[in-house]
Structure formats: structure tokens, C-alpha cells
Amino acid sequence: MYRDTARIYSVQPTASAPQANKGRILLIAATVLATTVPAIAQAGGDLQQKLAAVKQSAAENQQKLHKYQWTETTQLNLKGEDRPPTQSMCQYGPDGKVQKTPMSAPPPPPTGGRLKQRVVEKKKEEMKDYMGQVKTLLAMYVPPDPQRMQQAFQSGKASPRGAGGIIFKDYALPGDQMTISFDPEAKKISSVNVNTYMDDPKDIVTLAVQFAQLPDGTNHVQQSVLDATAKQLKVTTTNTNYHPI
Numbered sequence: 001m002y003r004d005t006a007r008i009y010s011v012q013p014t015a016s017a018p019q020a021n022k023g024r025i026l027l028i029a030a031t032v033l034a035t036t037v038p039a040i041a042q043a044g045g046d047l048q049q050k051l052a053a054v055k056q057s058a059a060e061n062q063q064k065l066h067k068y069q070w071t072e073t074t075q076l077n078l079k080g081e082d083r084p085p086t087q088s089m090c091q092y093g094p095d096g097k098v099q100k101t102p103m104s105a106p107p108p109p110p111t112g113g114r115l116k117q118r119v120v121e122k123k124k125e126e127m128k129d130y131m132g133q134v135k136t137l138l139a140m141y142v143p144p145d146p147q148r149m150q151q152a153f154q155s156g157k158a159s160p161r162g163a164g165g166i167i168f169k170d171y172a173l174p175g176d177q178m179t180i181s182f183d184p185e186a187k188k189i190s191s192v193n194v195n196t197y198m199d200d201p202k203d204i205v206t207l208a209v210q211f212a213q214l215p216d217g218t219n220h221v222q223q224s225v226l227d228a229t230a231k232q233l234k235v236t237t238t239n240t241n242y243h244p245i
Contacts (some may be wrong), residue, residue: 046160047153047158047159047160047166048153050160050164050165050166050182050184051149051150051153051158051166053164053182053184053187054144054149054166054180054182054189055146055149055150056187057182057187057188057189057219058143058144058145058146058189059146061143061188061189061218061219061220062143064216064218065092065218065220066092066096067244067245068091068214068218068220068242068243068244068245069089069090069091069242069243069244069245070089070090070091070220070239070240070241070242070243071087071088071089071090071103071239071240071241072087072088072089072090072100072237072238072239073085073086073087073237073238073239073240074086074087074088074235074236074237075235075236075237075238076233076234076235077233077234077235077236078127078231078232078233079232080232084104085104086102086104087102087103087104088100088101088102088103088104089101089103090239091245130228130231130233131235133198134198134205134226134228134235137172137196137198137205138194138196138205138207138226140172141171141172141178141192141194141196141207142192142194142207142209142221142224143221144178144180144189144192148168148171148172149166149168149171152168152169152170152171155170157169157170157171161179161181162181163184164181164182164183164184165179165180165181165182166179166180166182167179167180168180172196173196173197175197175201176194176195176196176197177194177195177196178192178193178194178195178196179192179193179194180192181193186213188211188213188219189211189219190210190211191208191209191210191211192207192208192209192211193206193207193208193209194206194207194208194209198228198230202230203228203230203231204228204229204230205226205227205228205229206226206227206229207224207225207226207227208224208225209221209223209224209225210222210223210224214242218242220239220242221237221239222238222239223236223237223238223239224236224237225237
């Protein structure tokens with residue numbers, strides 16, 4: 001009798017408990033998904049709007065700058081020693097590239113014996129070649145190229161930074177990074193910071209660029225500081241005396 005009673009009142013496991021737990025998990029997952037997807041979509045939309053504003057600003061300013069001429073002063077520091085500054089008159093040419101006319105007197109020829117003169121000339125040529133390569137590299141970043149920015153965005157290599165900034169990774173070279181700070185109210189780029197490298201990733205080159213506005217609202221590079229750590233080279237470039245051509 002007691003055995004029958006025990007069998008009657010014993011609780012048998014059912015399949016409804018696992019199914020209920022599974023239902024709860026699916027409900028939680030659906031709730032999280034429902035809240036996350038709109039947030040991601042909104043973030044993507046905001047980033048796209050920021051990118052559009054940056055691209056438009058960069059394109060408009062390039063057109064305006066083609067109407068100006070300005071003075072570029074370059075200060076080179078090699079291994080902690082400042083070299084004499086140089087100046088050039090700059091303006092955009094028909095090919096869309098900046099043309100520079102030297103304003104400074106050429107450096108005096110090296111003194112000493114023939115062997116010393118050859119060594120000095122060789123070092124000058126090597127530095128000149130290296131600086132040419134650096135300028136070619138940095139021209140891919142400044143001014144920011146709307147097409148490259150769009151490609152980085154489409155590849156998922158762009159992310160927001162602050163109110164109006166954008167960080168681009170693998171922008172021009174694998175592993176590089178360019179950060180643009182953008183003033184959404186003025187609709188102007190305020191600064192650009194680049195971390196990149198020459199042929200060897202160990203040959204790191206950084207660039208910090210500050211922008212300023214002319215009276216008509218045209219945005220321009222006010223000062224840039226290039227740091228090539230492998231060569232112990234620092235180049236500070238300042239642009240002044242903007243006036244219409």
C-alpha cells in the first residue's frame with residue numbers, strides 16, 4: 001500500500017522544464033538583439049554623417065586653397081641639432097600639386113678636403129632622398145582624401161572619436177592610423193594625427209597637423225610636426241602670409 005502511495009505522490013520529471021529554460025534564453029536573446037541592432041544602426045548612421053561632413057569640408061577647402069599663395073617655413077632638427085630654416089613661396093599648380101619656389105639662399109658648399117666634401121655631399125643627398133620619400137608618403141594623408149576615407153568606411157576601418165572626430169585604420173598602408181578631429185559647428189577639420197611608416201614598419205613616422213581659418217573661412221594647415229624616430233629627424237613646417245593669387 002505504501003509503495004502504491006509513494007508511486008502516486010512521487011514527482012516525475014517532465015520535458016517542460018528544459019523547454020521553458022530554452023524559451024527564456026531565446027526571449028532574453030531576442031530582447032538584447034532588439035535593443036542592440038538599432039543602436040548599432042544609429043551609430044553607423046552617425047558615423048556616415050560625420051564622414052560626409054568631413055569629406056565635404058576637405059573637398060571645398062581644397063578648391064578654395066587653389067586660389068591662394070602662401071609662405072612655407074621649414075625647420076629641420078637632426079639628432080637634436082637645429083638646422084637653418086628654409087622658406088618657400090607655395091601655390092597649387094595646374095596639376096593640383098603644390099608648387100614651391102625657394103626663397104632662402106642655397107646652403108654654402110662644404111668646406112675641408114675632397115674626402116670630407118664627398119662625405120658631406122653624400123649625407124646631404126641621402127637626407128634629401130629620404131625627405132622626398134617622407135613627403136610622398138605624407139601626401140597620402142594630408143590633405144585627407146575623400147576617396148580613401150570612403151574606402152576605409154566601407155571596409156569597416158573607420159570609427160567615431162568624440163563629438164566629430166573619426167579614426168581611420170589601414171587608411172593608406174596596412175597597420176597605419178589617421179585620426180581626424182572635426183568641429184561639427186564650424187564644419188572644419190581642426191587637426192589630423194597620423195601614425196605610419198616608411199618601407200619598413202620599424203621606420204615609424206608620425207605627423208601632427210593643426211589647422212586654422214582665413215578671414216573668408218578657408219581652412220588651411222597652420223603647422224605640421226613630422227617625427228621620423230628611426231632617423232632622429234623632426235621637421236616643423238609653418239604656413240603663413242596667405243593671400244589670393
